[in-house]
Amino acid sequence: MMKSNSLWQDSWVRLQKNKGAMFSMYFIILVSVLALFAGVLSPYPFDEIFDGKEFLSPNSKFWFGTDSLGRDLFSRTLYGARMSMAVGIITALISMVIGTVYGSISGWFGGRIDSIMMRFVDTLIAIPSLVLLILVKVFFDSFQLFESLEARALTGMVVALSMVGWVTLARVVRGQVLQVKELTYVEAARALGFKPAHILRKYIIPNILGPIIVLLTFQIPSNILSESFLSFIGLGLQPPYSSWGVLANDGWKAMQTYPHLIFPPGVAIFLTLLAFNLFGDGLRDALDPKMKT
Amino acid sequence: MILNKFLQYFVICLTLFSCQKKPSGEYGLDPSDTLRIAFGAEPPTLDWNKSSDTTSSSVIDNLMDGLVVFEYLDNKINLGAGLATNWEGSQKNTVWKFQIRKNVQWEDGQPFEPSQVIDGWQRLLDPKTASPYAYFLFGIQGAEDYNSGKIKDFSKVGVKLKGHELQVKLNNSMYFPYALTHTSTYPVRKDLIAKYGEDKWMQAGNFVGLGAYSLKRWDHDKVIILKANPKYYGTAPKTPNILGYIITDVNTQLNMFNAGQIDVLDSVPSVQLRELKKRSDFVEYGILSSYYFGFNTQIEPTNNPLVRRAIAHAIDRTKVTRMMAGGQKPMSGWIPEGILAHDPEAGLKFDPVKAKDLLKQAGYDESNPLPPIQLSFNTNQDHKRIIENVQSQIKKNLGVEIQVQNNEWKVYLGNLKAKPTQIYRMGWVADYPDPHNFYELMTSKSENNYTGWKSPKFDKAVVQAVSAPTDEQRLKYYKEASKLLLEEGVSVIPMFSGVAHKLIHPSVISYPMNPMSQRRLKNVSLQR
Numbered sequence: 171m172m173k174s175n176s177l178w179q180d181s182w183v184r185l186q187k188n189k190g191a192m193f194s195m196y197f198i199i200l201v202s203v204l205a206l207f208a209g210v211l212s213p214y215p216f217d218e219i220f221d222g223k224e225f226l227s228p229n230s231k232f233w234f235g236t237d238s239l240g241r242d243l244f245s246r247t248l249y250g251a252r253m254s255m256a257v258g259i260i261t262a263l264i265s266m267v268i269g270t271v272y273g274s275i276s277g278w279f280g281g282r283i284d285s286i287m288m289r290f291v292d293t294l295i296a297i298p299s300l301v302l303l304i305l306v307k308v309f310f311d312s313f314q315l316f317e318s319l320e321a322r323a324l325t326g327m328v329v330a331l332s333m334v335g336w337v338t339l340a341r342v343v344r345g346q347v348l349q350v351k352e353l354t355y356v357e358a359a360r361a362l363g364f365k366p367a368h369i370l371r372k373y374i375i376p377n378i379l380g381p382i383i384v385l386l387t388f389q390i391p392s393n394i395l396s397e398s399f400l401s402f403i404g405l406g407l408q409p410p411y412s413s414w415g416v417l418a419n420d421g422w423k424a425m426q427t428y429p430h431l432i433f434p435p436g437v438a439i440f441l442t443l444l445a446f447n448l449f450g451d452g453l454r455d456a457l458d459p460k461m462k463t
Numbered sequence: 464m465i466l467n468k469f470l471q472y473f474v475i476c477l478t479l480f481s482c483q484k485k486p487s488g489e490y491g492l493d494p495s496d497t498l499r500i501a502f503g504a505e506p507p508t509l510d511w512n513k514s515s516d517t518t519s520s521s522v523i524d525n526l527m528d529g530l531v532v533f534e535y536l537d538n539k540i541n542l543g544a545g546l547a548t549n550w551e552g553s554q555k556n557t558v559w560k561f562q563i564r565k566n567v568q569w570e571d572g573q574p575f576e577p578s579q580v581i582d583g584w585q586r587l588l589d590p591k592t593a594s595p596y597a598y599f600l601f602g603i604q605g606a607e608d609y610n611s612g613k614i615k616d617f618s619k620v621g622v623k624l625k626g627h628e629l630q631v632k633l634n635n636s637m638y639f640p641y642a643l644t645h646t647s648t649y650p651v652r653k654d655l656i657a658k659y660g661e662d663k664w665m666q667a668g669n670f671v672g673l674g675a676y677s678l679k680r681w682d683h684d685k686v687i688i689l690k691a692n693p694k695y696y697g698t699a700p701k702t703p704n705i706l707g708y709i710i711t712d713v714n715t716q717l718n719m720f721n722a723g724q725i726d727v728l729d730s731v732p733s734v735q736l737r738e739l740k741k742r743s744d745f746v747e748y749g750i751l752s753s754y755y756f757g758f759n760t761q762i763e764p765t766n767n768p769l770v771r772r773a774i775a776h777a778i779d780r781t782k783v784t785r786m787m788a789g790g791q792k793p794m795s796g797w798i799p800e801g802i803l804a805h806d807p808e809a810g811l812k813f814d815p816v817k818a819k820d821l822l823k824q825a826g827y828d829e830s831n832p833l834p835p836i837q838l839s840f841n842t843n844q845d846h847k848r849i850i851e852n853v854q855s856q857i858k859k860n861l862g863v864e865i866q867v868q869n870n871e872w873k874v875y876l877g878n879l880k881a882k883p884t885q886i887y888r889m890g891w892v893a894d895y896p897d898p899h900n901f902y903e904l905m906t907s908k909s910e911n912n913y914t915g916w917k918s919p920k921f922d923k924a925v926v927q928a929v930s931a932p933t934d935e936q937r938l939k940y941y942k943e944a945s946k947l948l949l950e951e952g953v954s955v956i957p958m959f960s961g962v963a964h965k966l967i968h969p970s971v972i973s974y975p976m977n978p979m980s981q982r983r984l985k986n987v988s989l990q991r
Contacts, residue, residue, distance in 0.1 A: 219855050221782055225737070238734050239786060239851055311868075319835060319864055404842055408867050409851045423714055423844055424734040 181380075184456040191452020194445035201442055205251040212245035217410040225428050235430045237420060246412045247434040253413035254442075257327055258394040262386050264332040269339025270382060274370050276340070277347025288344065291337050299334045303396065306330040307405060323407045327400065331393050342385055346378035380457035387450035391443040398439055414439045490680070490688060490706065495991045497704040498971065498984060499725045501716045505684045505709050507873060509665040511646040512587045515595040515911070516872075517892060520646045521982040525689055525705070526672040528697075530561055530580065530629075530643040533895075535977040540896050542640055546575070546650065546673075547629070555932065556636035561629040561643075567696045569652065569673045577627055579650040585617045586656075587647055595910045596647035598903065599894075602639060602929075604632045607908065635930035641895035675700045675985035684709055689984075700985035713844075720966055726989075727974055728966040729982075733845045736789050736964065744966050747790055751799050751893035751978045752961035753901065754791075756838075756853075756886050758954055761915040764833060765885040769825035771953040774836075774886070775811040776818035777860040783852050784959050787845075791959040797901055797945055799960035801978060803934060804898040804941040810949040810957060815860040822861060835864040837884035841875040846888055849958075879913040887913065890961065893979050898937075899929045902944050905955065916954035921947040 175183070185191055204211060213233075223240040226232055234243035276287040294302070311326035350356060351374060359369045394414070400406050401415025402422075414435040421431030506519040511527060514520060531550070534543035549562040567575035584603075587594050588610045601607045604621030608614040621632030633639060642648060652664075652671060659669045667681040675697065676689035689705040708725065710716050713732040720728040731739050739745050758765045758774075765771055780793035792800060796809030827833045838854065840846040847869070854865040865886075870878060879887060891911075894900050902925045903909060907917035921944055928940030948954065967974050972988045975981060 217855055217858075219852065222785060224786055224788075225734075238848055239855075319866060322866070404869075408869075409847060410854060420844075423732060426714075426717075427735045427738040 181453075181456040185452055188452040188455065190448045191456075194449040194452070197441065197445040198449060201251055201438075201445075202255060204248055205255040208245075208248040208252045212242070212248045214242040214245045216245045216249035216412060217241065218245075225424070225431075227428075227430055234434045235428075237417075237431060238424060243417075243431065243434055246417060247414070247438060250412040250414045250417050250435060251438065253324070253407060253411060254394050254397060254415070254439075257324065257331065257397045257413065258390040260324075261328050261331040261335055261393045262389040264328070265335035265339055265389060266382065266386055268332065269336040270343050270375065272336065273340040273343025274347045274374065277344035278351060278366055278370060278374075280348070284344070288341075291340055294334075294337050302334055303330045303400065304405060306333050307400065320411065323411045327397055327407065330400075331396055334396075335389055335393060339382070339385055339389070342381060343378065346381055347374055350374050350377055384450055384454040384457060387446055387453055391446035391450075394439065394446075395443060490686070492688070492704045492706055496702060496989065497706050498702045498727075498987055498989060499706045499708070500727050500984075501719065501725050501729065502687065502707050502709045503713070503716075503730060504711055504872060506687075509670065509678070509681075510662075511649050512583065512592055512594050512596075512651065514646065517980060521980075522678075522687060522689075522707075523646045523649075524981060524983050525674055525676045525985070526670070526678055527646070527649045527674040529645065529649050530563070531640045532983075533644050533977070533979065533981060535975075540978070542644070545644075546580070547643075550640055552636075552639070554636075556638065557633045559631045559633070559639045561631070561640075563627045563629055564696065565627060567673060568694045569671050570677050570692055570694055571671045572694070573652075573671075575650070575673055577624055577629060579652060580629060581622055581624060582653045583649055583651040584622065585620075586651055586653075588617075588620070594647060596645070598906075598909050599642050599645060599647055601908060602633045602635065602637050602642070604634055635926055636932070637899070637929045638897070641897055641900075645894050675983070676705060697985075701988040702984065705984055717966075720968075723968075726968045726971050729963075731964045731966060733787060733789060733848070733964075736787075739964070739966065742966065744968060746963075746965050746967060746976065748963055748976055749790070749792070749799075749801065749978060750961045750963050750980050751801055751896055752890060752980075753794065753797065753799050754849075754888075754890045754958045754961060756956045756958065757883070757889055757914045758956075759883040759885050759887070759913070759915060760952075760954055762885060764825075764827075765836070767825050768951070768953055769821050770827075770833065772811060772950075773818045773821035773825065773861060774857060774863070775949075775953055775956045776814045776821065777857050777863075778853055778956065778958075779813040779856060779860075780958055781813075782856065783849055786848070786852055787959075789964060790962040794957050794960050795949075797905075797948060797955070797957055798898050798941075799893075802893065802896050802898055802901075804938055804945075806942070806945065809942075809945045811953070818861055822863075829862075833861075833863045835866045836886060837868060838865050838886040838888075839868045839870065839875070839878065839884040840888040841872045842869045850888065883913045883915075889913075892961070896979070898941055899925070902928070902941065902948075905948055914954040916952050918947055918952055921952065 218241060220236065220240040223236050224238055226236040228235045232242050232244065234247060237243055237246065272287065276284045307326040307330035310329045313325065314322060315325055316322050356369060356373055359373050397406065397413060398415030398418060401413055402419045406416050407413050417435035418432060418439065421435060425432050502518055504518045506522050507516060508514050508519060509523055511523045514523065528545045530545050530547035532543050532545040534541045546564050546567065547561040548564050550559060552559050563577040563580065569575060584600060586592055588597055588600060588606055590610055590612050597610050605614055605619050609617060609620050623630045631639060655671055656664045663669055667678050670678040675692060675695050677692040679690040680686065680688040686709060687707040691700045691703045713730060716728055717732060719725045758771050760766055784791045784793050795812055796806045798805045822833065838850060840850050850867055854867060857863050857865050868884065891901065891904060905912050906922045906925055924940050924944040924947065928937045928944060931937045931940060963980060970990050972990060973986050975983055
């Protein structure tokens with residue numbers, strides 16, 4: 171007798187066949203590990219200034235060279251990975267939670283509640299996201315919610331990106347819920363007298379998890395890019411903290427004379443975004459049962 | 464061949480088309496007699512009673528003249544005749560008489576009247592104007608009271624006009640003509656302000672000046688065009704047109720200079736300094752300025768002088784200037800080199816051991832660390848670099864975390880006036896080469912003193928210094944003032960004196976390079 175595979179196992183098999191997606195996955199894991207252990211792996215503290223060693227080209231002591239203050243660029247890029255990935259992943263998770271809850275309530279109850287909730291979402295979408303991002307960030311930067319300076323530096327950015335990011339997720343989730351709630355197994359659950367919250371949790375959300383995860387993998391790189399962009403226009407993390415966007419902003423200013431400053435953050439942003447997008451693509455194909463080969 | 468014929472016609476048409484117009488520069492200005500420069504910011508205002516920044520004054524100085532003007536000859540700064548032809552002090556320099564120039568016309572043909580000088584001063588001192596530079600005239604009898612509203616009648620202020628002689632009575636003896644070189648004391652046309660309104664009279668089209676140039680066009684955040692003023696009383700400017708692009712980004716400015724779109728680069732990106740220094744069109748010279756950090760002495764924990772002193776001792780200025788690599792000179796005293804009362808020994812020196820000790824005395828140590836301190840600066844890559852360096856030094860030498868925050872220039876100035884952070888950065892460029900200009904800045908009546916620090920002893924020493932008859936006596940009082948400001952009060956930490964870095968195209972002759980960063984362009988000529 172053939173062993174029957176679950177949907178997830180099937181998807182995993184399909185994903186493994188996609189070389190690009192697998193390679194991207196390993197790359198993302200590598201970057202995440204580097205980011206997590208940046209403190210241990212980087213040869214110097216990210217904010218240590220070596221006097222008189224400004225603008226050094228890459229050499230055996232400073233692998234990526236040094237920046238305009240004489241800080242090791244390799245350590246700063248590693249540390250930047252930590253900030254950029256943290257912003258990308260934390261905000262994606264926050265927007266996923268908000269978006270899923272909001273979207274499923276809207277989709278489940280339908281009718282007037284749905285109309286009101288979705289019009290609110292439309293309103294948010296109508297505002298150019300950059301304007302909203304800047305407004306929210308500047309507003310929340312004045313809040314001192316955390317003790318640690320590192321967390322304080324991140325707060326405004328994370329809140330701003332989450333506030334903007336959950337909207338698309340809510341829309342997708344609502345659509346999926348509308349579709350799934352008419353299916354027979356949900357009808358059965360309803361007939362058994364389960365409460366809506368229970369049905370949503372146990373029957374609907376597990377069945378729409380695929381599209382949500384795919385969307386998540388696209389949300390992370392777009393968050394990293396938004397963070398880089400905000401940092402690039404000078405609204406990013408405050409010194410001495412670095413993210414890839416901050417480094418790119420610093421590097422770009424000296425690009426004509428010291429091109430080595432722009433490459434590490436630029437290449438890092440490029441490769442990570444590419445990896446997330448390829449992985450997301452692969453995941454979408456793999457999770458779609460209709461694409462079964 | 465039809466195609467070939469067609470191509471021929473096409474080429475002919477193209478040639479004709481391109482020959483149709485004489486080649487001309489941007490905005491219809493002939494490049495051969497137009498000096499093209501860049502302004503680093505949109506001038507906040509061209510109302511000279513209200514402006515306080517160097518961008519505004521670099522435009523105003525070309526549109527207007529004061530009673531007295533600075534002349535720079537062989538590294539010496541002299542006073543030259545402007546709208547006043549002669550002046551002299553009497554009664555130990557407490558009374559000054561100015562002979563106002565006759566036969567001067569405004570651009571619109573109206574004659575220049577001596578009473579317009581007084582109109583300007585009245586407007587500057589009027590509390591409704593709220594000028595940041597009102598204190599410049601507080602030396603005049605009754606001026607301070609008029610500014611605070613204690614005197615309503617301007618005729619009680621010590622200025623009098625007899626025909627073309629202007630008489631000024633001062634509270635104390637001082638060298639008064641210096642103040643009259645400054646844009647804030649220039650004459651104004653009350654009729655025009657009344658006609659166009661307080662905030663419209665300085666717009667292009669409304670603006671009427673009497674300087675070497677007239678304001679032809681002012682597209683906000685884009686371009687300022689000046690044209691030689693045919694009614695100017697002095698010698699006509701050597702270059703008829705000035706085209707000033709407003710470009711905030713220095714890298715863009717540099718690209719434009721390299722592409723030949725502007726002739727002069729007034730400030731260069733400091734991160735590229737090491738490379739730019741090798742160029743033949745690069746010039747560098749010291750300016751009479753001070754880069755400093757100010758403390759908000761009214762809020763915790765910088766209201767404690769021990770904390771302020773600890774921080775001042777924890778900064779090694781040479782590390783900052785070495786990093787900048789732009790020739791800036793570290794300066795612990797308040798007065799930059801080149802001005803009387805410059806003292807390399809003044810102020811608090813770098814001393815990390817003492818710094819830690821002072822912090823302990825203030826009651827902070829490992830078990831009770833100082834909470835993070837806010838430091839603000841206006842958005843600019845050079846400031847950011849300096850502040851990151853200082854931030855790291857304070858953390859290393861004192862274990863104190865510095866949280867930085869930056870704002871755009873106009874917002875930043877607004878914040879400083881309302882409620883500054885515990886530490887803020889500022890700079891001061893001399894308005895005239897005298898220590899009084901620097902010390903007056905930190906007196907309790909100065910609108911440019913954001914520290915909240917007020918010391919009657921210091922105020923008194925500054926007045927005594929400016930009215931002392933000999934340099935020796937002045938130095939004695941300035942020493943006392945310096946001690947009060949930098950060692951006892953510690954409301955400011957001087958960092959270094961400034962340096963100007965410019966790129967000037969070889970075709971530009973005698974571009975103004977002076978230690979007070981004044982940009983009067985009338986003597987600039989072009990050899991194209």
